[in-house]
Amino acid sequence: MIAIGVPAEGEDEPRIGLTPETVKKLFKAGATVTVRSGAGLRSHFPDQDYSAAGAKIAKSDAEAVADADIVLTVRRPTPALVKSMKKGAALIGMLDPFSDADGLDALAKTGVALFAMELMPRISRAQSMDVLSSQSNLAGYKAVVDAAAAFERALPMMMTAAGTVPAARVFVMGVGVAGLQAIATARRLGAIVTATDVRPAVKEQVASLGAKFIAVEDEEFKQAETAAGYAKEMSDAYKKKQAALVAEHVKNQDIVITTALIPGRPAPKLISKEMIESMRPGSIIVDLAVERGGNAELARPGEIVSHNGVRIFGKLNLPGSVPVNASSLYARNLQAFVEPLIDKEKKTLAINWDDELVKGTLIARNGAIVNAMIAERLGKAASPGNAPPAKEAANGSAKGEANKAAPKRQPKGGKA
Numbered sequence: 001m002i003a004i005g006v007p008a009e010g011e012d013e014p015r016i017g018l019t020p021e022t023v024k025k026l027f028k029a030g031a032t033v034t035v036r037s038g039a040g041l042r043s044h045f046p047d048q049d050y051s052a053a054g055a056k057i058a059k060s061d062a063e064a065v066a067d068a069d070i071v072l073t074v075r076r077p078t079p080a081l082v083k084s085m086k087k088g089a090a091l092i093g094m095l096d097p098f099s100d101a102d103g104l105d106a107l108a109k110t111g112v113a114l115f116a117m118e119l120m121p122r123i124s125r126a127q128s129m130d131v132l133s134s135q136s137n138l139a140g141y142k143a144v145v146d147a148a149a150a151f152e153r154a155l156p157m158m159m160t161a162a163g164t165v166p167a168a169r170v171f172v173m174g175v176g177v178a179g180l181q182a183i184a185t186a187r188r189l190g191a192i193v194t195a196t197d198v199r200p201a202v203k204e205q206v207a208s209l210g211a212k213f214i215a216v217e218d219e220e221f222k223q224a225e226t227a228a229g230y231a232k233e234m235s236d237a238y239k240k241k242q243a244a245l246v247a248e249h250v251k252n253q254d255i256v257i258t259t260a261l262i263p264g265r266p267a268p269k270l271i272s273k274e275m276i277e278s279m280r281p282g283s284i285i286v287d288l289a290v291e292r293g294g295n296a297e298l299a300r301p302g303e304i305v306s307h308n309g310v311r312i313f314g315k316l317n318l319p320g321s322v323p324v325n326a327s328s329l330y331a332r333n334l335q336a337f338v339e340p341l342i343d344k345e346k347k348t349l350a351i352n353w354d355d356e357l358v359k360g361t362l363i364a365r366n367g368a369i370v371n372a373m374i375a376e377r378l379g380k381a382a383s384p385g386n387a388p389p390a391k392e393a394a395n396g397s398a399k400g401e402a403n404k405a406a407p408k409r410q411p412k413g414g415k416a
Helices: 020-028 047-053 061-065 079-083 101-108 124-129 131-150 177-188 202-208 236-250 273-278 323-341 356-361 372-377
Strands: 002-006 031-036 056-058 070-072 090-093 113-116 158-160 163-165 169-173 192-196 255-258 284-287 304-307 310-313 362-365
Touching (some): 020 323, 031 047, 070 323, 079 101, 101 362, 124 323, 131 284, 131 310, 131 323, 169 177, 177 255, 192 236, 273 304, 356 362
Parallel strands (some): 070 090, 169 192
Antiparallel strands (some): 158 163, 304 310
């Protein structure tokens, strides 16, 4: 039978790549599973639950991955752990392929096939494998919940005998999966919600959630979307017009949630220091793009910055703050991707290297980075001498990174 290994994640990552539920499903598909002891505890999945589902419990990470044909992770593992894997095995996880070229090279040179789930093509048959949607959906929800808890005022309008409590105003910048869920959550809590994005297609989605769309709707705006539904880089002239509109709007907002990312590039700066200084004391900004440099000028990764009474939240890994749900959804994404890689009759690893989903997510094989887009973004050259034959090589169709703008389809749970 095909062997699947699951190591523990680092101290800053409470999620896990496999749950007892998905262990059962993969076992039925013809796989054995070995999980590192304690790997699921931070997501509230104890070893006994994995054992009951049919998994073996390993005493160390090295033991969990040593004989595995497939290793499932959340974050990019260390080169030392990957070296513990057998050559030709597949490592599948969110490998952050746009950063740390040297670290990625070190993993590639082990001979392990590397699959980055962030690069999953956004096509219909891959929806169940879309880790960005599943995790960003939770990030958008948690951003609003955290902001509401810290706001120190009520979000909904309340009419009482002592007077009326006005509704809070929430502004969402970037209407991808995270943004749509932020809008829906803020609306459920009774806030007055507005949102902005450079893509005209999301205007209707914003309205369907009961929010008002804010944007400079000129000719450039009407063409500011790729064929795949992603945001394009806008001209400097448009950015100035949009910034002026946003600056005027931000003055009167109580909570601002920023989610804007451009695949493979630093996060665009949307909130300047001057805009922050124009906001009322007690206002809150939650920057979901802080890991890529942030949309707010004063945002700092992992910190809450206070400036003139305005707090800028730069919390990292918001999906990890709801690890039970995040792990459950992520594990289902991985299960949906892994099952087609298994020959159900022979119970062996049978990867179809010509499959669009395999091509889109494969970044390294046979000791070299084979995805041309990733190689170019990292300033590296794909190594054809070590890469698989041309018909097997990964193409450049993969799209994006965590919390990026959503495609045109409406994510599950996005409706209020």
